[in-house]
Amino acid sequence: MGGGMASSWAALGPHPGYFTDDLAAADPEVHEAMLGELRRQQDQIELIASENVVSLASLGALGSVMTNKTVEGYPGRRYYGGAEFADRVESLAIERAKRLFGCAFANVQPHSGSQANQAVYLALLKPGDTILAMALSAGGHLSHGAAPNISGKWLRAVHYGVRPDDGLIDLDEVERLARQHKPRLIIAGGSAYPRVIDFARFGAIAKAVGATLLVDMAHFAGLVAGGVHPDPLPHADVVTATTYKNLRGGRGGLILTNDGELARRIDQAIFPGVQGSVLLNAVAAKAVCLGEALKPQFKAYAQAVLDNARALAGALMERDVDIVSGGTDTPLMLADLRARGLTGDAASRCLEAAGLTCNKNAVPFDDQPPSVTSGVRFGVAATTTRGFGTTEFAAIGAMIADVLDAMNDGPISGHTAEVREKVRALCRDFPIYPDLE
DSSP: OHHHHHHHHHHHOSSTTTTTOOHHHHOHHHHHHHHHHHHHHHHSEEOOTTOOOOOHHHHHHHTSGGGGOOOOEETTEESSSOOHHHHHHHHHHHHHHHHHHTOSEEEOOOSSHHHHHHHHHHHHOOTTOEEEEEOGGGTOOTTTTOTTSHHHHHSEEEEEOBOTTTOOBOHHHHHHHHHHHOOSEEEEOOSSOOSOOOHHHHHHHHHHHTOEEEEEOTTTHHHHHTTSSOOSTTTOSEEEEESSSTTOOSSOEEEEESOHHHHHHHHHIIIIIIOOSOOHHHHHHHHHHHHHHTSTHHHHHHHHHHHHHHHHHHHHHHTTOEEGGGSOSSSEEEEEOGGGTOOHHHHHHHHHHTTEEOEEEOOTTOOSOTTTOSEEEEEOHHHHHHTOOHHHHHHHHHHHHHHHHHHHHSOOHHHHHHHHHHHHHHHHTSOSOTTOO
């Protein structure tokens, strides 16, 4: 009977269209939602600092047959067979990461920046060990020991902040806390800190107290790759990054180091420590974006990101929008709305209604809860990828300020509609994926 059932299935096939129908034919509901997202991306100005627009080549890698393959371990040392081309793809990603950042070792398997950080913790620390990192409220990241995160539950986190007068990291406080608490790990970097970090000073502090220095460069890795931002690798023991922000790739993380023993421990921490099988389609997309970043034109992109960020910050400040630290050295900036009596939650909703997508964000010394906040965070990497330049970002700054001014003046529906039309007109001049609909 078993043979008869097998024959019947073989004659029938998996089901009609399984290997031939595209998404529109196979699942119209999901296809319609994806078309809606495509149109949203085409018609809105994306100012979320954690987002970008990947190349058509990266989209092809993410949607490739690599998604069918399961492998555990590393190239040449897999637990499953049939890994010849998986090894080739991951080896390409590793070699490209090493070339791009000039480091000796790279792990390209982390599913995200947070999991890259978790792997570093697992490689270096024991439960209850002390880490020193930037406070979430000062611009740090959840995975740097914030109380709700596993890092804050597993480790003893001590946090440093920024100075009230200028919004810059208080390095004297960092040194004082390091000497007082003797952390095993010091972390530099965050998710909403807009300025260059003094990596040399951090390295000296870490060395003085016998700590390992981790630099999380998720929000400026593309600028480092493009040569327009200081490189943390000469001063850090280990560096984590993401590929989906200003590296312009698919979602995922990277871990970089020049220390062979540390690299070995990190590899073990990723697998079998915190992850199982590799997401090979994501690794293939990482290889694509790292290859794109190795091309000469990426340096021009990185410079454009920095120029555009400063143009947007300048345009906002000209309209009396308070920018934390008075500017930016990275692709992001943080607007403090307290002087206007506005919350980040309300502002981000009004800006999105006008076609300007950003995120609410706490500002240093914020007295609003995280669900409300007193600020909004803007990033320029995605819109720079579309081709926007400083002229366009000056106009975007004016649009943002128009919406914020209208919020102070009263009903804003007419103002948001007017800005929305300006946004649509601007987006039409810089199309994305014109052949995907």
